[in-house]
Amino acid sequence: MSVATRNAPGTAAFCLGLLRRQLTLAARRPIEIGNPLLFFAMVVALFPLGLGPAPDKLAGFAPGILWIIALLSSLLTSDTVFRSDFEDGSLEQLLLAPQPLFLSVLAYILAHWLITGFLLALISPVFAVMINLPAEAIGALMASLLLGTAVLSLVGGIGAALTVGLKRGGMLISLLILPFYMPVLIFGSAAVQNAVIGAPAGAYLAILGSMLCLAIALAPFAIAAGLRISVDA
Amino acid sequence: MTESGPLLSVHDLCLERGGRELFRELSFAIYPGQLIQVDGANGAGKTSLFRILAGLSRYGFAGRVERHAPLLYLGHQPAVKALLTPRENLAWHVAGEARYNNDQIESALASVGLYGYEDVLSNTLSAGQHRRVNLARLYLSQCPLWLLDEPFTAIDKSGVAELEKQMLFHVERGGAVVITSHQLLRVSHRVQMLNLNEGLLA
Numbered sequence: 087m088s089v090a091t092r093n094a095p096g097t098a099a100f101c102l103g104l105l106r107r108q109l110t111l112a113a114r115r116p117i118e119i120g121n122p123l124l125f126f127a128m129v130v131a132l133f134p135l136g137l138g139p140a141p142d143k144l145a146g147f148a149p150g151i152l153w154i155i156a157l158l159s160s161l162l163t164s165d166t167v168f169r170s171d172f173e174d175g176s177l178e179q180l181l182l183a184p185q186p187l188f189l190s191v192l193a194y195i196l197a198h199w200l201i202t203g204f205l206l207a208l209i210s211p212v213f214a215v216m217i218n219l220p221a222e223a224i225g226a227l228m229a230s231l232l233l234g235t236a237v238l239s240l241v242g243g244i245g246a247a248l249t250v251g252l253k254r255g256g257m258l259i260s261l262l263i264l265p266f267y268m269p270v271l272i273f274g275s276a277a278v279q280n281a282v283i284g285a286p287a288g289a290y291l292a293i294l295g296s297m298l299c300l301a302i303a304l305a306p307f308a309i310a311a312g313l314r315i316s317v318d319a
Numbered sequence: 320m321t322e323s324g325p326l327l328s329v330h331d332l333c334l335e336r337g338g339r340e341l342f343r344e345l346s347f348a349i350y351p352g353q354l355i356q357v358d359g360a361n362g363a364g365k366t367s368l369f370r371i372l373a374g375l376s377r378y379g380f381a382g383r384v385e386r387h388a389p390l391l392y393l394g395h396q397p398a399v400k401a402l403l404t405p406r407e408n409l410a411w412h413v414a415g416e417a418r419y420n421n422d423q424i425e426s427a428l429a430s431v432g433l434y435g436y437e438d439v440l441s442n443t444l445s446a447g448q449h450r451r452v453n454l455a456r457l458y459l460s461q462c463p464l465w466l467l468d469e470p471f472t473a474i475d476k477s478g479v480a481e482l483e484k485q486m487l488f489h490v491e492r493g494g495a496v497v498i499t500s501h502q503l504l505r506v507s508h509r510v511q512m513l514n515l516n517e518g519l520l521a
Contacts, residue, residue, distance in 0.1 A: 175396020
């Protein structure tokens, strides 16, 4: 037979290609990257208006405020991870790819995290200063956001995979995944709060880290299964 | 790859949608060198059958599908990203079939009449050209079995003739093609009809 045997790319090369593809797509629509950050800036600016501009009062609320906004802006973007691929048929082709879906969805989530949570964590010191978070807590804020938003992206991916087949999945996805965001919020804001009062935040960061390990190990299974169900339906 | 075995075989496939039986006890096998056109009116279940054959539909039907060879499935959606160029669309294709080098991609795009469009963003291309980007995969693919669901939609006459030539080439090199189309194929090869009620017609 003249049909040659296939030279399918290795899984690592394929996933790197996917990562590059997703990042290129994001870079060509910079407004999508900017939106969550602008949302963050706007909401941070609302709190001094609502709570009063007293600096020490704001500083007390700052860890919780920053973490809740991070959570909401992550929620805002989680719907988009697989949507355009579902609509143009790329998702079907991804499911038929010979490479393990576990790793390809991990590449999708990694790309999503890099353009949302990772950027947010990098810029968070600016927002922290806006609401008077003490400077010694900024390290803990960045570290907790780096770990925590990665968990949020993974958990959000499950909701995205399950609702991608629905025309308007936005509200449903919030109801589905917000309960799973709670532990991240609790330990993330606790890490920052401890840093504010000068206590070590390491234990909370370690718990966030272990949540991340658990999410990396388990969430892609759920995402892959969710995508198969959504495409099958 | 086995020389004589079927590329895909289907046993006693039954499918019901919305209380209507689309097909029952459908059994057939696809061997290398076969060119099969699926016959049926709109809503007869052709796309459902293709999705079952490809493995996208995994529940809601009875029967067994055995895939013995890698397959290429082209569905209704072109799977082309508007924000990527045709070259990037093929180089980073999510189907993960193979690594193609630039020459292969350029010649495939030239074959579907997209010479000169390799590096423009796909959102400047027409709907037919989007489909052509997708169809360029037929010139790259090494999969022995092709499942083509309405590949001629939005393709002009000369494009259809080119595709027929490529399908003929594929069948003659030992591949197999299953296609749904409402127009008759004009190829110098035997086209077998697959009827959803009666199975593969001799």
